[in-house]
Amino acid sequence: MTTTSRPTHAIAWRNAVFAVFALNGLGAATWAIRIPSIRDQLELPVSWVGYLILGVSIGSIVGLVLASHVIQWLGGRRSIAIMLVLCAVALLVIGVGTSVLGSFALVVVGMALYGFGSAICDVAMNVEGAAVEKVIGKTIMPLLHASWSAGMVIGTSVGTLLVFQHVSVGLHAAGMAVLLVLGAFLAPRAIPRVATHADTGEEVAHVSFRDRMSIWLEPRTLAIGLIALGMAFTEGSANDWLALGMVDDRGLANGEGAALFTLFTAAMMVGRIAGGPLIDRFGRVPVLWATGASAALGLALVIFVPIIPVAVAGIVLWGLGASLGFPVAMSAAADDPVRAAARVSAVATVGYCAFLVGPPLIGVVGEHIGILNALIIVFVLIVLATFAAPAARPPRGIRPATADAGTGTATDAPAAGAASGPSASEPMS
Template sequence: MPLTATNEVRAARWALLVQFALFGLVMASWVSRMPSIREALGVDAAQLGALLVVGGAGSLTGALTIGVLVARFGSRTALLGGTAGNVVGFGLIALATESGDVRLFIAGAFINGFCGALVNVPINTNAAEVERRLGTSVLPHFHACFSIGAALGALVAAGFAAAHISITAQILVVLMVVTTLRLVLLRPATALTFHAPITTETGSIATAETKDRRRGAVRQALGAWLEPRTLLLGVVLLAASLAEGTATTWLSLAVVDGFETPEAAGALAYGSFVIAMTVFRFLGTPLIDLFGRVAVLRVSGVATFTGVLVFVFSPSLATAWIGVLLWGCGAALGNPIAISAASDDPADAGPRVAVVTSFSTISSLVAPPLLGLLAAEVGARNAMLVIAAVAVVSFSVASQARRRPAPVLVSG
């Protein structure tokens, strides 16, 4: 049953919606100008791809350690650290593009990858707490704002490129704006989870961390890796991330090669995918409250599976486009549902969300090169069948997302 939102919850909700949009914007704005970065560094496409793997390694390192950091220091400190780290990371990338120094780019890419987790986990944990306080499914709205921010970032990059403004200047301008807004919104965005842990008397969030909580932070974070339900929720998130990330990387190429169409058609197909996913993240959330997480996850898996099959085996681009839209709708809700389920118990939300989101990081690090090898053998369109197979796996473990009430401990 929906609950009445307090001013603090409302403020947190709006602050986090903007934080998600900023996260998408700052990431998409610089990767959208890869040709300029390649030229500034004096490398070819293969060398640039190898350099970007360093960022993926940083993301994986951050994903594997963020649970400890959040449990030990809290979400506000982690988010502040991620914000400060991005200033250093993007600053180094800006210097690299200005000087052509590849070593600076490597350092900046690794720091940014690591700090991505320091931003991603705190904002998702706090968004899940907003959802818990409201008593209704709103987490997909935050992820929709990330998609909107990413689209905005691409437009910003296109605008700077069209105006013939250097990538160095663009990075510094975007970084200054994003950092300022993040700092302004830091306090309201993290107000709901700033204090921890759970009190034994009321089951509510306490007014200060206890020494025992701090001493047990590492044990708590590592313990989340041993929980079968948390790991299976990670599989759900991996499937959703793979469905979304593969479309980002390969869909336009699969359209161009598979249907022998101009590059613009491939870009439009991917744009249709993003629009379908974003719209369904806004409009599909009532389905979660009406039918439950498990049913929505299973229908999403069927939609993804069907959409990919229609795309791969369609005889024409027109019918394949229907598959793209269905695929986008199917990929929309898996990510927020998995994170919401991992946050059912607010006392352990940070470490569990860190574990679950690490599966997304692993997917983004491993999937592109593996799918690239597969695409070289069977074609980009046929390689998409991997997504259909993973959707079946997600369907089979969807029951793990069933809502579990947070335990309320009573003092003896």
């Protein structure tokens, strides 16, 4: 058997995962940047926008609950390809529901389909990322999430241009759906068919259903989930409400709100590009403390200071601060490779609860006190997630292939016995 630790294979595998992250971000940007346009086209009140986004949240939660089982059954590569195609179909449904039929119900169905497909793809690509990170021996998870942010920046930039050019949501969604389908056929090809241990080349053992579910009783996994919860809420609240909040509460035009959301995604991308070396130098916990403080300060400026230049600075701090929490949580969840897929799925599920509870909560509260004021809820969760940062340290007896979090001691090569995550594209046995 060819092992996954060969450099040429690892490079191709890494690049494939980069591409999948970017495609996932591009798809998310397609519907997120058009929320104000969908709202206007369907003539929805603010609270209904929250319920519309709730479709994505419900689909995501269902997908995340099933993700580890789907990946165990189909394998990572096949799961990624199928779910990217499903996301493309979902974008078409959203576009037709908005621009052709004007159907709120159909758009909600499309959002739910997108959330389901994106969630399973999200877990699969994070497990693949954690696996290749161990093979390479350097922190690349933030850089992988930077690739997702790059996809978001490209998607939001294209979306902003199309908003100014008055291109319909339907045409926009159709074009992006074609790109996702092409990516689904091309990007996953370099991902290994069968997951193997990095040091021996032996296949990763099958993990039973009972074992996959037992991780929900692990305190460390749940604490890491709190980090993911707070930072997913921090990031997701910007995806869902930043553009609309600046339009409704600060009097900006739809295109200007979209441009500020693009700035947020760019700041996140910069933070993720810089994050890997910082984590290798200082460790996970100090970096999480620093980024949590940045996110809290930036969000406070956006909420409480009604001066647009100050809000712009706040958006940058918010984006930089939100950039590393979720990818670090994914790396921490995958420290022990034996049940990496199950733990990543659990942590992601806890994190995505932010997307389930957040949209309707912010929408309902925002209906009464304004969207930006409702983001105080997000501020509280940022603080809680920052206090939970020590949970990201590796458990005793597990030495990750990257930085020894919290000590500033970096490791340049995989530790003996390190293994890639259970992320094959064929059922594992």
